[in-house]
Amino acid sequence: MLPDIATIEENFAFIDDWEERYRYVIELGRMLPPADAALHAEANRVHGCASQVWLEMAVEEAGGTPVLRLRGDSDAHIVRGLVALMVALFDGRTPREAAETDAFALYTRLGLAEHLTPQRSNGVRAMADRIHRDATALAA
Known part of the structure; x- marks a missing residue:
């Protein structure tokens, strides 16, 4: 199960080596639930990423x-x-x-912004922009 963001930030603070930080990021990705075919729909694809990325946002009452x-x-x-x-x-x-x-601020706080390639940074920004746009529309 994916830890909450506060725990992730605490864990990053204890990892000094960048190779270890990258391994931790990869491990976080492995904690995501397996994606089904519906997630990989074109409507969920994030454009602007060098790799293929899909994000799906829904609203639930809690x-x-x-x-x-x-x-x-x-x-x-x-x-x-x-x-x-x-x-x-x-x-x-x-x-x-x-x-x-500001999702991109998280990447800056974690030090990832300075260690990601420009293509990866553009992809992070594309994900952040997509989430911001969708959340803003849902909040209206």
């Missing part, structure tokens, strides 16, 4: 409050881990909270 349920997948191990970070950051938030969250 205690009378609408919260987001985010699922994702990628065909690349490290990118699947980056998708897992997005899921950990946004799953269970209200649409308004998600719309007000």
Whole structure:
């Protein structure tokens, strides 16, 4: 099961070696539930990523409050881990909270922004923009 975002950030703080951090990101990707064929629909594909990435956002009532349920997948191990970070950051938030969250700031805090290739950084930004756009529409 994927840890919450606070736990992930705490774990990153204890890992000094970048190779180990990359392995941890890949491990997070392995914790995502297996994707079904419906997730891989063209409507869920995130454009702007070098690897194939799919994100699906739904709203579910939790205690009378609408919260987001985010699922994702990628065909690349490290990118699947980056998708897992997005899921950990946004799953269970209200649409308004998600719309007000700067997802790319997480990657900066974790130090990933400076260690990802420009293509991967563009892909992270594309995922963040997609989630922000969808959450903003749901919050309206």
